[in-house]
Amino acid sequence: xxxxxxxxxxxxxxxxxxxxxxxxxxxxxxxxxxxxxxxxxxxxxxxxxxxxxxxxxxxxxxxxxxxxxxxxxxxxxxxxxxxxxxxxxxxxxxxxxxxxxxxxxxxxxxxxxxxxxxxxxxxxxxxxxxxxxxxxxxxxxxxxxxxxxxxxxxxxx
Amino acid sequence: xxxxxxxxxxxxxxxxxxxxxxxxxxxxxxxxxxxxxxxxxxxxxxxxxxxxxxxxxxxxxxxxxxxxxxxxxxxxxxxxxxxxxxxxxxxxxxxxxxxxxxxxxxxxxxxxxxxxxxxxxxxx
Numbered sequence: 001x002x003x004x005x006x007x008x009x010x011x012x013x014x015x016x017x018x019x020x021x022x023x024x025x026x027x028x029x030x031x032x033x034x035x036x037x038x039x040x041x042x043x044x045x046x047x048x049x050x051x052x053x054x055x056x057x058x059x060x061x062x063x064x065x066x067x068x069x070x071x072x073x074x075x076x077x078x079x080x081x082x083x084x085x086x087x088x089x090x091x092x093x094x095x096x097x098x099x100x101x102x103x104x105x106x107x108x109x110x111x112x113x114x115x116x117x118x119x120x121x122x123x124x125x126x127x128x129x130x131x132x133x134x135x136x137x138x139x140x141x142x143x144x145x146x147x148x149x150x151x152x153x154x155x156x157x
Numbered sequence: 158x159x160x161x162x163x164x165x166x167x168x169x170x171x172x173x174x175x176x177x178x179x180x181x182x183x184x185x186x187x188x189x190x191x192x193x194x195x196x197x198x199x200x201x202x203x204x205x206x207x208x209x210x211x212x213x214x215x216x217x218x219x220x221x222x223x224x225x226x227x228x229x230x231x232x233x234x235x236x237x238x239x240x241x242x243x244x245x246x247x248x249x250x251x252x253x254x255x256x257x258x259x260x261x262x263x264x265x266x267x268x269x270x271x272x273x274x275x276x277x278x279x280x281x
Contacts, residue, residue, distance in 0.1 A: 017232060020225045064238075068211075075181060075208040078200050082188035089197055091259035095266040114242035114249075117203040120196070121246055122253040123270055130270040132249065132259065134200050139264070 003047040006054045008038050053104055060154045070147075071116050074138065078117040081135060090135055095128040096144045105155035112147055171219035178212030185209055195252050196259040199245055206241040210234075 011034040019030065041047055049055055081087055096113070100106050110121040110129055118138035123130040133139035181204055188201030214234045221227045258265075 014232075017225070017228045071207050075204050078188070078204055079181065079184045082184055082191060082201060087191065089192070090261070090263045091196060092262060092264035093259070093267050094264060095269040110246065111239070111242040114203075114246050115207055115238070117200050117207060120199050120203070120249045122249040123267075125270045128270045130253070130267055132196050132199075134197060136263075 003052040003054060004038050004042060007041060007047065007052045008034055010052075011037055049102070049104060055156060056104070057154050057156075063150055063154050066150065067112055067115065074116045074118045077137065078134065088135060092133050092136075092139050093122070094131050094133060094139045094141075096131045096141070097128050097148070098124075099148055099152050100155050102155060105151055108154070109148060109151040112151065113144070167219050167222070171216040174212050174216030174219060178209050178216060181205070181212065182209035194260045195257060196249070199249060203241075203245060206237065206245075210237055210241075 012030065015030045015034060019026070021027065021030075041051065081089060098106060098109050100109055106124065110124065113119050113121045113129065113131055118134045120132045121129050122132055131139075131144070185201045185205035188204065189198055192198045192201055211234055214230050214237075218227045218230050221230065
């Protein structure tokens, strides 16, 4: 029930943001279409932790800010590698341990690693991610450990 | 501050965002050509679709001001933030499954993740 209300509110906010209409007739049509979508989603049994991730902590927004800074810093590092005369690349595939309990946490951590330039997640299994790193600096375990800790803090109530 | 000064500051902010975003896009395109194989080129594409695209969008937000267009731009950047790593991972996972390994691989810990020693290490 909580998930249904959450999805309804999110859908209607999206409808308002994209349409920008505030006439009563159009508003009621918007509410009706959102209600119909929530009905369809519940019929398809989509109202779970994956489609409506209300279980995540609100500090996810702070985490996104931190992640944005990290992305910027490592973009500059990758740019230096690309622009160097002799590109100092030493490619490696490293196994990164992950401590998240839920699938959602795994997805957030793996996507954060991929979003940061210089590291890409290629495969997961055995409680580890297989991460491709461009140079030794990007493969340092300390950076992954801090991101892992932050994602675990965001993951669950 | 009068309206003229605020407009000027907004213009300067968006010029800075556009210039740095364009520089990152250019470096990313440069890297796509210079880097040796699929795996390293993914990182150049990563620069373009994260920092490059987001900075261009931020510059557009400064131009649009507090309007509905800015809200839509925020939504676009949010969706890019979530979908671009997903597609990058799809390419990387396809390359890994197909048995393509990075050239001049220094360290390979694939056996700790998939439970078998990786195929064709060091070639291709």
